[in-house]
Amino acid sequence: MAKQLRLEVAQLTDVGRKREHNEDNMAYVIPKDAQVMATKGALFIVADGMGGHAAGEVASEIAVDTVSNAYYMDDNEDVVTPLLQAIKRANAAIHQRAAENMLRSGMGTTCVASVLRGNMAYIANVGDSRAYLVRAGQVKQISQDHSWVAEQVRAGLLSEEQARTHAQRNVITRCLGTQPDVEVDVFREPLVEGDCLVLCTDGLSGLISDDELRAIVAQSVPQESVYHLVERANENGGPDNITAIVVRVQEVGVEPVSARDPVRVGARELSEEETAALPAGAPMPYIAGSNTDGRVISAPLRLSSGPLSPSESVTAPQPALARRRSRLFFPTLLLLFLLIVAIAGGGVFYFLHLNEAQSIDRSLGSVESLIGQAKNEAAANPSQALKDLSSAQNSLRDLQKNHTLDDTQTSKLNQLQSQLVAQVKTAISNYNAHAQIVQLPCQATSSNLINMLSINTVPQSIASVGYGKGIALFSLGGDGGLYQLTTQNGLVNLLPASSNILAMNTNGAQLLLLTKQARNGSTTPPTYSVVVYPLDQNGKLATPLSATIDPTQLKGLVPSLVTAWGNNTYVVLSDANQNNARILDYVSDGKRLTALKPYDFSISAPISSVAAFADQIFLLSNGAVQSFPVAGAFSGAPQPQLPSPVLVQSPINLPLAANPNDFSSSMVVPTATPVEQTGNSPLTVAGANLLSVGVVNKVTHLYIGDSQNHRLLDLNVGQTASATPTATSQNATAGKSVMMQLVQQYVSSQSLPVVKSIAVDPQGTNINVLTQSGANVALLHIATGVSCTNA
Ligand code: CA
Numbered sequence: 001m002a003k004q005l006r007l008e009v010a011q012l013t014d015v016g017r018k019r020e021h022n023e024d025n026m027a028y029v030i031p032k033d034a035q036v037m038a039t040k041g042a043l044f045i046v047a048d049g050m051g052g053h054a055a056g057e058v059a060s061e062i063a064v065d066t067v068s069n070a071y072y073m074d075d076n077e078d079v080v081t082p083l084l085q086a087i088k089r090a091n092a093a094i095h096q097r098a099a100e101n102m103l104r105s106g107m108g109t110t111c112v113a114s115v116l117r118g119n120m121a122y123i124a125n126v127g128d129s130r131a132y133l134v135r136a137g138q139v140k141q142i143s144q145d146h147s148w149v150a151e152q153v154r155a156g157l158l159s160e161e162q163a164r165t166h167a168q169r170n171v172i173t174r175c176l177g178t179q180p181d182v183e184v185d186v187f188r189e190p191l192v193e194g195d196c197l198v199l200c201t202d203g204l205s206g207l208i209s210d211d212e213l214r215a216i217v218a219q220s221v222p223q224e225s226v227y228h229l230v231e232r233a234n235e236n237g238g239p240d241n242i243t244a245i246v247v248r249v250q251e252v253g254v255e256p257v258s259a260r261d262p263v264r265v266g267a268r269e270l271s272e273e274e275t276a277a278l279p280a281g282a283p284m285p286y287i288a289g290s291n292t293d294g295r296v297i298s299a300p301l302r303l304s305s306g307p308l309s310p311s312e313s314v315t316a317p318q319p320a321l322a323r324r325r326s327r328l329f330f331p332t333l334l335l336l337f338l339l340i341v342a343i344a345g346g347g348v349f350y351f352l353h354l355n356e357a358q359s360i361d362r363s364l365g366s367v368e369s370l371i372g373q374a375k376n377e378a379a380a381n382p383s384q385a386l387k388d389l390s391s392a393q394n395s396l397r398d399l400q401k402n403h404t405l406d407d408t409q410t411s412k413l414n415q416l417q418s419q420l421v422a423q424v425k426t427a428i429s430n431y432n433a434h435a436q437i438v439q440l441p442c443q444a445t446s447s448n449l450i451n452m453l454s455i456n457t458v459p460q461s462i463a464s465v466g467y468g469k470g471i472a473l474f475s476l477g478g479d480g481g482l483y484q485l486t487t488q489n490g491l492v493n494l495l496p497a498s499s500n501i502l503a504m505n506t507n508g509a510q511l512l513l514l515t516k517q518a519r520n521g522s523t524t525p526p527t528y529s530v531v532v533y534p535l536d537q538n539g540k541l542a543t544p545l546s547a548t549i550d551p552t553q554l555k556g557l558v559p560s561l562v563t564a565w566g567n568n569t570y571v572v573l574s575d576a577n578q579n580n581a582r583i584l585d586y587v588s589d590g591k592r593l594t595a596l597k598p599y600d601f602s603i604s605a606p607i608s609s610v611a612a613f614a615d616q617i618f619l620l621s622n623g624a625v626q627s628f629p630v631a632g633a634f635s636g637a638p639q640p641q642l643p644s645p646v647l648v649q650s651p652i653n654l655p656l657a658a659n660p661n662d663f664s665s666s667m668v669v670p671t672a673t674p675v676e677q678t679g680n681s682p683l684t685v686a687g688a689n690l691l692s693v694g695v696v697n698k699v700t701h702l703y704i705g706d707s708q709n710h711r712l713l714d715l716n717v718g719q720t721a722s723a724t725p726t727a728t729s730q731n732a733t734a735g736k737s738v739m740m741q742l743v744q745q746y747v748s749s750q751s752l753p754v755v756k757s758i759a760v761d762p763q764g765t766n767i768n769v770l771t772q773s774g775a776n777v778a779l780l781h782i783a784t785g786v787s788c789t790n791a
Contacts, residue, residue: 005253010222017238023056041117051107066090094177139214146174203240435653440748466762694760705755
């Protein structure tokens, strides 16, 4: 008996990380009937839709459905003509649907379809979805993109590498649905055992290199390959929908006799030159499309064949030739075609349906194994478990949305759905434990709205100052005035708006203000002052010490931030270009403030927040936490020219988009890119906007407010009870780097909408956080002595 083409296939589509909808579609048909398989082969198709108002999804769905139905309904035993007709039919169907509905005008889709029959692969392509062949550890892109950048590459105006990142890389020059007719490119490739054909959308091909694709496909079975391909594209950002079909040739068949001896309707005669351009033994090419007056509309037929070694590969585009035929020929053919459709239709639908049921069972099986895999991974690698669960969820959603399930399948799906929810909850809990995340509110927290009815400004920052046995909470208003927070969460004005307070801070026992005094006459520059208020026995402001900043210290620099440790008050200045910074150091002896020698250094981005430890000032600059040594920390050594990055033992994981307790089947499984455990890393918190220092149980903590991720990070210098950070590594221009470790991440989009200010009580019993959500400003208290559990 003749050898049969045997194939192993898997397909996967994923919405990606950034899009809300999946506009990609895919399908395959492997006929069960050996006769159909031998004459028509197996069909694979991927389409990437575009157009607003869900039109992209519609266009790609029409393409996939029309091509797979029309191809098998055409009993022409040639492959190329029915495949081209099917694609052209899809083009017409989309174009018509777009014309019927204003909202869908302009919708379109790419389409890459492949028929594998006997020992041959036929690939038809419109747009920038791709077909690759992986053979013997090498990869070759078979299709040619109809995109602007691909044209530039072919013209030698852009390199492949430039094209990958070019701003216009998404512009395609040809697609289905936007014009009444379309040119389709066809390629042909002889198959050998072990070949893998990959069809994919640009959401995959644009995100992974050909080499990565080759490595993944060559190493695993199709079922695993599609999963790893999608995973890799997501790891690289997943900006677009991702779709892949991987087909492995287990055994090649033979081409049907009719194909080897082509005497068919629609074939065109080849001139001698054309024949010479074809590889020996290759079937004749076909006219890509004709209309009733017999003129050829289409397009190059590219025959690609032979081994992957460049010397033998042939991909010469064939010129399309004009041809004339009887005017009655095509109408007759159409009638014949419709008759055959009527007879064959029922049978074709029957085997399509059988195939559908099998493919649903297969999908349910792979979801089950993904959930099982996630269960095994949940303890050691919760990030990976969540990725697997996310893939499982996508498959389940695809089954619910795009397929009709029987009762058994539906009950299996429901069972898998509830297993999925339970596993996601476990994985989120493990992820949070691993990343030191606690969700707020919890037992340790309370929150109060601030009553702003009696004032005309919004509190900007807070400071917690100790006196006798009490604590006073002060607030800097957006008007530049000073306020005190009452026990009823109201605000009492202490200093008028005309005080022009630029910044406020505390050393725990005194309130520090940086003020600005405009002087008469617009040409006179303003002066700045540092004011230090002690509190009396009742917590009221007592007589302050103050110092006017020496104008010669300014030199184009503007004071903007103030911080303190012990008797040292530091004012941070920077220039308009944000290149240079200076720290002024004022020491208090209880009677007056004395300016010490300033610290000068260069910066690369604006300093947005500062906090002082005993011998370091921490600076927040564009998400990077840096430190600069002060108070004799570099005595003897030259003063550094740059701040040093603060180091952490491992990078800090981002919070997930869902809580374990709240997760339900209607929510999207949260995923996070696992951070590489690379040892000491610079402490960078992309969304950070605030730094603050507090001493809890005699250990100095650094707090970082991250409004973007709705979290408060708590770090300290490690296990030692020392209030001084331990310093490691040193280089010439920067000082020693401070090593810190993460203690806790407090996370909540509700409790921490925007983090405006952090003030730890002098005794270290409470972390007070000023937050804002719309017009509501609230004060959140986190008790440090109570463990934060969500019970
Ligand atoms: Ca796309």
